[in-house]
Amino acid sequence: xxxxxxxxxxxxxxxxxxxxxxxxxxxxxxxxxxxxxxxxxxxxxxxxxxxxxxxxxxxxxxxxxxxxxxxxxxxxxxxxxxxxxxxxxxxxxxxxxxxxxxxxxxxxxxxxxxxxxxxxxxxxxxxxxxxxxxxxxxxxxxxxxxxxxxxxxxxxxxxxxxxxxxxxxxxxxxxxxxxxxxxxxxxxxxxxxxxxxxxxxxxxxxxxxxxxxxxxxxxxxxxxxxxxxxxxxxxxxxxxxxxxxxxxxxxxxxxxxxxxxxxxxxxxxxxxxxxxxxxxxxxxxxxxxxxxxxxxxxxxxxxxxxxxxxxxxxxxxxxxxxxxxxxxxxxxxxxxxxxxxxxxxxxxxxxxxxxxxxxxxxxxxxxxxxxxxxxxxxxxxxxxxxxxxxxxxxxxxxx
Numbered sequence: 001x002x003x004x005x006x007x008x009x010x011x012x013x014x015x016x017x018x019x020x021x022x023x024x025x026x027x028x029x030x031x032x033x034x035x036x037x038x039x040x041x042x043x044x045x046x047x048x049x050x051x052x053x054x055x056x057x058x059x060x061x062x063x064x065x066x067x068x069x070x071x072x073x074x075x076x077x078x079x080x081x082x083x084x085x086x087x088x089x090x091x092x093x094x095x096x097x098x099x100x101x102x103x104x105x106x107x108x109x110x111x112x113x114x115x116x117x118x119x120x121x122x123x124x125x126x127x128x129x130x131x132x133x134x135x136x137x138x139x140x141x142x143x144x145x146x147x148x149x150x151x152x153x154x155x156x157x158x159x160x161x162x163x164x165x166x167x168x169x170x171x172x173x174x175x176x177x178x179x180x181x182x183x184x185x186x187x188x189x190x191x192x193x194x195x196x197x198x199x200x201x202x203x204x205x206x207x208x209x210x211x212x213x214x215x216x217x218x219x220x221x222x223x224x225x226x227x228x229x230x231x232x233x234x235x236x237x238x239x240x241x242x243x244x245x246x247x248x249x250x251x252x253x254x255x256x257x258x259x260x261x262x263x264x265x266x267x268x269x270x271x272x273x274x275x276x277x278x279x280x281x282x283x284x285x286x287x288x289x290x291x292x293x294x295x296x297x298x299x300x301x302x303x304x305x306x307x308x309x310x311x312x313x314x315x316x317x318x319x320x321x322x323x324x325x326x327x328x329x330x331x332x333x334x335x336x337x338x339x340x341x342x343x344x345x346x347x348x349x350x351x352x353x354x355x356x357x358x359x360x361x362x363x364x365x366x367x368x369x370x371x372x373x374x375x376x377x378x379x380x381x382x383x384x385x386x387x388x389x390x391x392x393x394x395x396x397x398x399x
Contacts, residue, residue, distance in 0.1 A: 011121055014119075014140065018153075021144060024280070025389045026054050027151045032393025033057040057393050058109045062086070063156035067104045070095040076257045078265060084257065085266035089191035089250060090158035092364040109158035115160035116152035120144065122167035123355055127176075128323065131363050137290050138158075138374060139362025147307070147384035148348040148399055150392060159349050162191045166198050166329075167225050167327050169242065173202055178238040178268065182379060185242025193263070193340075194353065195242075197332035209311025210236070218323070225324055273286060285342035304348035308338060311351045317360040326356045349399045 006157035030053045051059075059067070069083045076082045085111035090111070098107035123143060127136040143149065152160040156182040165188035181202055184245065189195030204225070211220040211228040218229075243257045267274040286305070291299050310336055319327040337350040351357065365374045 008125060008341060011124065014120060014124055015347055016115055018120055018144065022113060022116075022153045025385075026058070028056040028386060028389045029150070029154070030054045032390045033395075036395065051103065055103075055105050055109055058112075058154040059105050059156045060392060060395060063105075063108065064305060065154055066091050066094060066108060066158070070098060070104050074256075074310070076253075076259075076262050076266070077316035078262075079269055080266075081261075081269050081271055082266045084253060085261050085269075085272070086193075087158070087190055087192050087263070088252075089187050089245070090161050093161060105156065109154050111344075112152065112156060115164040116154075117166055117353045118166040119146065119160060120154060122164065122171055123358075126167060126355075127359055127362070131168055131359060132366055135359075135362040135366035137362075138341055138365045138378065139359045141378045142361045142365070142381065143352070143358040145378045146352060146358070147303070147381060148190075148352060149214070149385055151349045151387040151399070152352065153215045153389075154391065157349070159165065160193055162188055162195070163353055163355070167355065169198060169202060170329075171211075172203070173205060175388060176234050179241065182239045182241030182244075185239070186245035186248075188245065188351065189242055190245030193246075194333050194336045195246060197239070197336065197353075199242045199330050200332050201325055201329025202242055204328040206236050206239050207232070207325075208324045220324070222324075226296045274340065276340070276368065281339060283343065286344055289343055296396070300341050301345060304344040304346070304389035308334070308344060308347045308349050311354055311357045312338075314357045314360045316358045317364070321360060321363060322356050330354045330356050345397075346399050 006364060026230055030297070033053060033056065065083050065086050069086060069088070074082075074088075093111050094104060094108045097111055098104045101107050115158045116357065119138065120143070125142055126137070127139055131139060151157050152163065167186055168183045169184040169188060170369050172178075174185060183204055185195070185198050188198050207225050207228040209226045210231045212218060214228065214231060215224055222243075239279045249263075250260040253262045259265065264276075266272070268276070274280065277326075286301060289301055293301075313335075315327070315330060333353045335346050365377060368374050388398050
């Protein structure tokens with residue numbers, strides 16, 4: 001069996017499982033949307049698209065911004081919430097698909113589902129040879145059952161597309177297709193600010209691969225990594241094309257609105273309040289909500305803080321198992337939202353982008369001598385996924 005065929009073995013059952021989970025979660029989110037509320041919810045999204053309930057239920061919160069961009073493009077009102085806070089890759093993809101299906105919301109859900117399935121296939125492929133067969137299954141199950149994974153099963157958000165681009169870029173790089181990795185990476189950096197993590201990860205992983213070729217070892221020291229700079233050739237620098245997406249987006253904002261970082265201004269506007277500064281860095285807002293906020297907001301924010309903490313604790317294992325490049329990527333892709341969020345809101349789904357963390361979880365579960373632990377962790381996570389999906393369907397601000 002060739003390396004390629006071995007890496008793709010099991011893809012059929014994986015896609016079938018993804019399809020079954022998508023149907024299950026769509027049923028849950030649709031059922032939840034039609035239920036009356038038994039208790040008051042502090043914040044609730046009540047977007048009504050006019051589409052069938054199994055589409056409408058996936059369109060919540062920021063979905064209406066993405067839909068509006070796909071239909072009408074961008075506008076910018078300084079100091080106010082504006083669509084330029086949302087990077088263009090996902091709404092552009094939605095717009096293209098909407099030309100085929102004739103409906104923006106249907107297109108948004110379809111893009112998420114297709115990208116979610118493709119992301120899992122690439123993650124499954126990436127795991128091959130890096131962990132044992134059982135750890136590979138456990139890691140994939142952990143990602144699929146992650147409590148915030150409903151964002152890759154249908155929610156009209158950009159997470160599935162971004163994750164797909166990240167995995168595709170690293171897959172191309174591992175095959176030494178440097179230009180392709182850079183071009184795919186450009187789609188990611190035009191998709192969200194944390195795309196910079198991919199740029200750094202691709203660059204460091206390229207140097208690491210060069211150092212490995214020179215030393216003949218998988219594990220290389222920082223000194224060997226730095227020394228690899230002397231072996232860089234023009235083709236290796238093509239991974240730097242990945243920053244073009246962000247630069248192109250900033251150039252557009254500068255040319256059209258006169259402000260290349262208008263997205264940062266919009267994100268700090270009243271209502272979003274995600275501006276930089278000590279109050280954000282030291283999570284003053286999070287502390288205030290934990291002390292004085294309503295019960296539902298406390299639960300939502302603490303859950304996201306908790307999964308972020310677990311992800312950060314896995315970082316040393318990412319380095320030990322997968323090296324410098326994936327350490328760099330995971331550190332930055334977690335670090336940007338953790339530093340930039342005032343209260344951890346949204347960080348639950350951002351953890352999914354740190355895919356090496358799920359590989360670490362799979363490897364750690366594989367080492368567990370007690371079978372019930374290997375079963376219980378994904379099972380408990382799956383229950384949490386069902387609960388989170390249910391509340392998303394109710395319109396609760398889960399992330």
